Amino acid sequence: MTHNQTSAIVESPARWIRSRNRWTIFEILFWIATLAPLYFFPAYLNLASQVAITALFALSVDLVLGYAGIITLGHAMFFGLGAFTAGILSSRYGWGEPISGLLLGGMVAALAGYVTSFLIVRVQHLALIMVTLGLGLLTFELANSLRWLTGGTDGLTGISTWKIFGYFRFDLWGYTSYAYSLAVLFLGFLICRLVVSSSFGLALRGIRENVQRMPAIGSDYKWHLRKVYTISAAIAGIAGALLTQTTNTVTLEVLSFQRSADVVVMLILGGTGRLYGAIIGAVIFLVAKDQLAGINPQYWFLWIGILLMAVVLFMPKGILGGLSRLIRRED
Structure with a gap:
């Protein structure tokens, strides 16, 4: 947080909150641009759906990492719980209604997030990383x-997702999947925003900057951390359920450490504590992965590593952080 931002918050918190809720022309253009794959890149709609789902997952992690300072390497737990909830609901019980599947997936993940949050708030730093990883x-x-229940290493089969609102069938080309994923991403973004x-967001920033001072001003920082961790878990669970519904498959990979690690890399690329950094990071990571894997399937992660090192060295606050710093210099 810059000195100017801190001064503006101290001077008038209410005014600062109103300014943060105001939409800019760049944000409006950004969300209009997300419709481009539907018209200009139909061959990449399935990839675009994966980007939207992963961006929603990255947003959930940014809430706890970028705003509350909770370093997590195990957030795939909530993503996987949401994915398996939607999968079990369809394959075991024959219920494939998408909206209720999303909500139930989010509720199960939120419950798990609330229960584990009591453990999360008790530790910090390296111990926190180990607890979330464990x-x-x-x-x-x-x-x-x-x-x-889960199918083990084989995953779940026989998953079928019904029409959205009884009208929009999931097609082979991915039009419905992308439109559905984009709509859920936008709603998730609005909640995070x-x-x-x-x-509450100001309190989270205070916890991130100096957690020891929060009790001195009468703030129950542990309760704030439990709340944001639960909200984050719910959003991650919705993202997992969305993946199951758009692919009609779910395996143990949704719970893997690799998925948790990948989303942290995305946040480093895009920039933490910015929301849009999570989306930009997901776009860059998955598009680069798709293109590089096509060129060299064995060593594509090498180039991702080089990109990550370049961003860390030259843009320590991520791509959006580097761009904002460049704009401030020009001003």
Whole structure:
């Protein structure tokens, strides 16, 4: 947080909150641009759906990492819980209604997030990383052992998603999947924007900057951390359920450490604590992965590593952070 931003918040918190809720022309143009794949890149609609889903997951992690300072390497736990909830609902119980599947996936993940949040708020720094990593690995092994429910290493089969609102069928070309994923991403973004642009969001920034001072001003920082962790878990669960519904498949990969690590890389690329950084990071990472894997399937991660090092060296606050710093210099 810059000195000017801090001064503006101290001078008038209410005015600062109103300014943060105001939409800019660049934001409006950005969301209009997200419709481009529907008209100009129809061959990449399935990839675009994956980008939208991953961006929603990245937003959930940015809430806790970028705004509350909770470093997590196990957030795939909530993503996977949402994915398996939607998959089990369809394959085991024959219920494929998409909206209720999303909500139930989010609720299950939120419940898990609330329960584990009591453990999360007790530790900090390296211990926090280890706890989140351990929770993620435990959930992965638990899902693997419950083969009768999750399918184990084979995953779930027989998943079928019904028409959205009874009218929009999921087509082979991906038009419905992308439109559906984009709509859910936008709603998730609005929720995240509402959270971070409120007095609650200001409290989260205070916790991130100096957690020791928060009790001195009468703020129950542990309660704030539990709330944002639960909200973040719910959004991650919705993203997982969305993946299951748009692909009609779910495997243990949704609970893997690799998925948690990838989303942290995306946030480093785009910039933490900015919301749009999560979306930009997801776009860059997945598009680069798709193109580089096509060129060299064995060593594509090498080039991702080089890109990551370049961003860290020359843009420590991510691509959006580097661009904003460049704009301020020109002003």
